[in-house]
Amino acid sequence: MTPERPPVTGYSVILPDDWARIPLRHGTQDAVRQILDEAFSRIPPGAPRDKVGAYERELERRLRATVTRAQHSNALDLYIPFRSRRNVNLGASLVVSETLLPRRRGSDAGAPTDVAVGLLSQEAAEGADLTSGDLDGALAVRREHVVRADPGRGAELASRRVEYVASVPDDPHRWFVAAFSAVGSGRPDDELADALVDWFDAVMTTFRWRRG
Template identity: 25%
Template sequence: MAYPDRDTFTVRRHELRELLDDVTRSAAQRDAIEIYLATQAELGIPIPASLMVTAEPANPAMTRRLPASLLADAIRDRYQGAAAVSVVTVAAGEAVRCRREELSEDFRELGQGAGRPNTLLEFFLPVPESGAWLVLTFSAPLKELADAQIQMFDAVAATFRWSA
């Protein structure tokens, strides 16, 4: 007598575990402080999103903090017009906002096509009384939902505050 496969999602769970392992390994290589992954679905459709928090340490050669406008200029130069970069004011103070698209090697290996890059939104927030920057990197992998998710990411970043 043959028994039916009681767990039809074994392969999917294995793939998900591998994906989470890859994501956390990649985040650890980037010295992530925290990582948040959305697991919500609406009407049975998953709505993926993530937030990775990292820090850019202070440059010991600099005696004072780099102004946000100079950091914004450096980010613009780095992406050579492929990113929308601005200086914005959020609850935590003046920050640099960078929106861009990227298809990382990790996602290519998972089969994400070149025509479907992730939309990334980064906020560089100055850490009080230091030259360091806290970096919030939001990711919206579904192009069709990216604009709506970016609005949500902006709202989340706008509420960020430092407390003593």
């Protein structure tokens, strides 16, 4: 008899050292403060104080706005590229979240592929490209599309979005979502955006469920 596997309690994914994780449930402000302090510490000592002050305020505003948007989506973690020799780069981000479906007595959750597509279809997407596969052995659906600029919500530029939605093993009511966003060099369809999407797909091959 095959022993029962421990339940999934989390995930792991391998990202470069210059990416920083911001937990969105606990310890958020400490993580934000650490990133800002490190960024500010790299400012040259002789830099004009008025320009330094404006830079610090704008960087903090943008970072906190990014964090707030992620928290409003009830996400678990936010990852941003944190360049070791320059500063925080908010041109790309990765938001990880979990979706819980209601448990209905006397009925199942539906076919996993249909559920995944339904979750991804909750928001309109222009020219969305949908494919299915697996994520560390679990069924997953990948969607790639372009999100229009929306200055009213803090999105000043259009972005390229890639989302992976995966059924958490052994629990059809839990779904893992990884949403990557990149603005490229200012256009979501330029060569840099293409390269970033390819990079993110490579990152997701390192994804593993954490158990026990």
